[in-house]
Amino acid sequence: MxxxxxxxxxxxxxxxxxxxxxxxxxxxxxxxxxxxxxxxxxxxxxxxxxxxxxxxxxxxxxxxxxxxxxxxxxxxxxxxxxxxxxxxxxxxxxRLGRLQPLVDDDRVENIMITGHDNVLLELADGTVLTAPPVADSDEDLIEFLVFLASRSEVNAREFSEAHPTLHLRLDGGARLAANAWVCPRPQINIRRHRLVEVTLDDLVKLGMLTPVAASFLVAAVRARKSIVVSGAQGAGKTTLVRALCAQIDPWEPIGTFETEYELHLHELTDRHRIVRAWEARPGTGEIGPDGRRPGEFTLDEALVDSFRFNLSRQIVGEVRGKEIWAMIKAMESGTGSLSTTHASGAVAAIRKLVTCAMEAGRHVTQELATSKLAATVDLVVHLDLSATSSPGGDLERTRRIAEIVAVAPGERETGYATTHIFTSRAGGDAVPGVLPDDYRVLADVGFDLPGYLAAQHRAEHGEAR
Known part of the structure; x- marks a missing residue:
């Protein structure tokens, strides 16, 4: 029974x-x-x-x-x-209390909360809806966040007036970011990752990139080019990195390094058989004489630890600040690393990464940061996110790969040189630009070079695809 x-x-x-x-x-x-x-x-x-x-x-x-x-x-x-x-x-x-039904809704992509009674849901198609209150008061909402942060036995986080920011990974792969005490009302954003098992072919079908651009990225991963994916919040950076990782041989040992687990490659055991996943830990309590909180575990420490695990690729998740040095070390130590960062364009992403590297201390000069990045980053893939209003008032969001830029060491004045292999076309897909000679060899590992040259010819002569 x-x-x-x-x-x-x-x-x-x-x-x-x-x-x-x-x-x-x-x-x-x-x-x-x-x-x-x-x-x-x-x-x-x-x-x-x-x-x-x-x-x-x-x-x-x-x-x-x-x-x-x-x-x-x-x-x-x-x-x-x-x-x-x-x-x-x-x-x-x-679970997540009154937030749980919202997180369980497969239509929802973003949950945006400002105070206990101001709740907006952004659906996958761009529609924005209001939702019921998620607490009886702002104080109750903060109290629940404190409980939520402290509940994890593996990676508890502090959330208090002394530490007013909170970043958590949630069951099912969603990511929570919250602030309180430093803003008028507690504010929360929950991002649901809808596409976990995804390939570049899937993204082609969704209109994010052309088959020719997909073939170039497939070949770049196979050729072990180190790639940075840039874009705005919600542009699909993590989704694209998952799709790029799907091109890695299933038996190739991979290490992932993230402040909060988002890639979840270690859970895709049919696609990635050997994954070592590291997650940073901020520590709790007062900062000690060494400038660290008890229990703190950084991405740099994770990366050093990873050298004993016989990895073939080291993948650093999102770079927002000093994580850049973990990314640089990963790209220096191995081949074919992947990472993401927020930026408004491919070249802007390089400038941002230089700034992030300089945040490590006065000993890091702009020249040093630039030379390190130019020597380690091979490609920057930039995603564009656009939103248009329909006649009915709903928002329609479009995600596309707008640029694929090759990076190489340059003159002392700039420190790096860039070549737009694919460049942005207003209102459409990225089109072929200029292909450096050393990238033609990617044709040996899957790059559709004839298709690229044909599309390049059409773009130069203004012909439709």
Whole structure:
């Protein structure tokens, strides 16, 4: 006989507007205390065991709360109401509380929150919708974020007035960024990664790039060119890096280095059989005499550690600041590294990376930073994100590869030289520009050189594709 789990089946049973969220907060607190006591008695429990025990505790608490209502002469909850209350309490204890239904919605790409009652959902097609409040007050929202940050046993994060920023990876691959105390109201952005198992062919079908550009990138990965993917927030940088990684041989040992796991190559075991994944840890508590927090683990330390793991490629995730030196070391130590950064264009990305490198200290001059980047970065692939309004008022977003630029050491004045192999065409795909002679050999590993030259001819003569 199959047993029905009332918590698992309650997701869509009742509107969230009908849940007593103050009671949920009380039940979550009681369940958390009982669970902590049980773990202390039984010793270490796996996450799955804790969740199963938590379900039992929560159902008992809901039954007790129902008995209290009966004793008080209050209306009895219906079965769907009991299930919804249990589900909401479970989500508050183990998941994302009132945010969980939003994260579970496959249509949603971005969740943008400014205060507990100002919630916007950006869908994959660009439509923006309003959503119900995610807490009863800003104070309750901050309290839940503090609980969420401290809950992880593996990589707990501090979120307090002394440390007012929070970056978390969530179950399912989503990424949460939050601020409080340094802004008028707490603000949160949750980015859902919808395309995890993705290839360049998939992106061609979505209109992000042409088959010729895809063949060039396939060949560049096979030829072990080091590539930086740039673009605005939400342009699809991480998705493109996943697609580029899909061209790596399944048995090639890969190392990934990220502030928060986003690539998730280590979870794609059919596609990548040997992946060593490192995640930085900010540490907690006061900064010590050495300038570090207890438990801090940096990407530089991860990279040094990785040299004992016999890796073929080292992939640094997003570069926002000093991570640039981990990226440079990865590109110097191996071949075929990949990374991402925010920038408005391919050349602007190089300038930004130079600035990031100089943030490491006064000993890093502009000349040193520029020469290092020019010697290690082979290609910059820039993604363009555009949004247009439809007659109905909805936003339609388009993501395209706008530029593929080759980087090489240059004159002392600039330190690097750039060549636009693919260049931006207004309102359309990137078109062939100038192909350096040393890139013609990519035809031996999959580059459609005849197709490139034909498209180049059409672009020069203004012919349609």
């Amino acid at each position: 199959t047993t029905v789990d009332p918590i698992r089946t309650a997701r869509a049973a009742i509107s969230v507007d009908d849940v007593d969220w103050q009671l949920v907060a009380q039940l979550r607190s009681r369940a958390s205390n009982q669970l902590s006591e049980a773990v202390s008695e039984h010793g270490t429990l796996t996450k799955g065991d804790q969740e199963e025990l938590g379900r039992t505790i929560i159902l008992d608490l809901v039954e007790a709360a129902l008995a209290d209502r009966i004793d008080a002469g209050l209306p009895v909850w219906t079965l769907p109401q009991q299930q919804a209350l249990a589900r909401a309490t479970f989500d508050a204890l183990f």
